[in-house]
Amino acid sequence: MTDVLTFxxxxxxxxxxxxxxxxRREIQxxxxxxxxxxxxxxxxxxxxxxxxxxxxxxxxxxxxARELRQQGLDYEQIATELxxxxxxxxxxxxxxxxxxxxxxxxxxxxxxxGVAAYWARERVEREAARAAVSSAAxxxxxxxxxREILIAGAIAYWCExxxxxxxxxxxxxxxxxxxxxxxxxxxxxxxxAGVEPDRLVFRVSIHESADVATAxxxxxxxxxxxxxxxxxxxxxxxxxxxxxxTVGTAYHGCLRIDVRRSVALYRQIEGWSNAxxx
Numbered sequence: 152m153t154d155v156l157t158f159x160x161x162x163x164x165x166x167x168x169x170x171x172x173x174x175r176r177e178i179q180x181x182x183x184x185x186x187x188x189x190x191x192x193x194x195x196x197x198x199x200x201x202x203x204x205x206x207x208x209x210x211x212x213x214x215x216a217r218e219l220r221q222q223g224l225d226y227e228q229i230a231t232e233l234x235x236x237x238x239x240x241x242x243x244x245x246x247x248x249x250x251x252x253x254x255x256x257x258x259x260x261x262x263x264x265g266v267a268a269y270w271a272r273e274r275v276e277r278e279a280a281r282a283a284v285s286s287a288a289x290x291x292x293x294x295x296x297x298r299e300i301l302i303a304g305a306i307a308y309w310c311e312x313x314x315x316x317x318x319x320x321x322x323x324x325x326x327x328x329x330x331x332x333x334x335x336x337x338x339x340x341x342x343x344a345g346v347e348p349d350r351l352v353f354r355v356s357i358h359e360s361a362d363v364a365t366a367x368x369x370x371x372x373x374x375x376x377x378x379x380x381x382x383x384x385x386x387x388x389x390x391x392x393x394x395x396x397t398v399g400t401a402y403h404g405c406l407r408i409d410v411r412r413s414v415a416l417y418r419q420i421e422g423w424s425n426a427x428x429x
Contacts, residue, residue, distance in 0.1 A: 216229050324416050334374065
């Protein structure tokens with residue numbers, strides 16, 4: 152057929168077939184066009200019908216890239232946003248007009264928005280990864296034996312508790328911390344070490360500008376101790392020039408735990424810690 156039709160006639164028929172929804176292969180067979188180059192010539196400028204276009208896994212990215220380009224983003228910003236290469240972005244949007252140059256303030260604002268969007272996604276992913284590792288680690292520990300409680304408690308005390316100094320011997324157990332979980336564990340350790348609850352004395356240490364009464368109630372709930380075991384809170388002077396993060400309703404100060412008649416217990420903790428670290 153190609154031998155008897157002029158180029159214009161061939162092109163007219165090819166375009167008609169294209170608009171009728173025929174694929175390139177079908178047009179080649181109907182018009183007996185044997186060369187891909189010839190087919191390209193007769194179809195030049197005629198886009199394929201949407202229903203004949205093969206789906207592409209990156210169609211959504213392609214459309215999103217064009218949206219972002221219309222919003223004024225450059226190639227690098229679009230590539231970062233979509234997680235694709237700059238060459239792909241260039242291929243998808245190179246027919247679009249170049250956006251107007253942004254002002255310095257607009258650039259700063261867009262950069263800040265981009266960073267915020269990145270961390271909004273990244274923070275969720277990192278938190279999920281952190282939780283997965285933490286959960287797996289917790290399953291490795293399982294239920295602690297009494298011996299393991301003594302080991303862990305001795306190390307916790309040697310890190311956070313009061314210890315003898317070369318210039319001052321003071322064999323007594325005093326532990327202070329702001330973490331309620333660590334306070335609960337230390338109380339569990341004391342029970343495993345044979346310390347009766349009535350030997351414990353508690354004192355809240357907190358800034359004078361905080362809600363002292365609420366903090367006292369908070370530590371009472373954590374320890375489940377008798378209110379009579381709590382001494383008057385120790386108040387720290389408030390320095391308004393210091394920028395403190397420990398403020399608001401989440402701030403409860405520190406809790407100090409003193410164990411009465413604890414000379415023998417202190418020496419035991421010292422021995423346990425030395426044995427563990429040896």
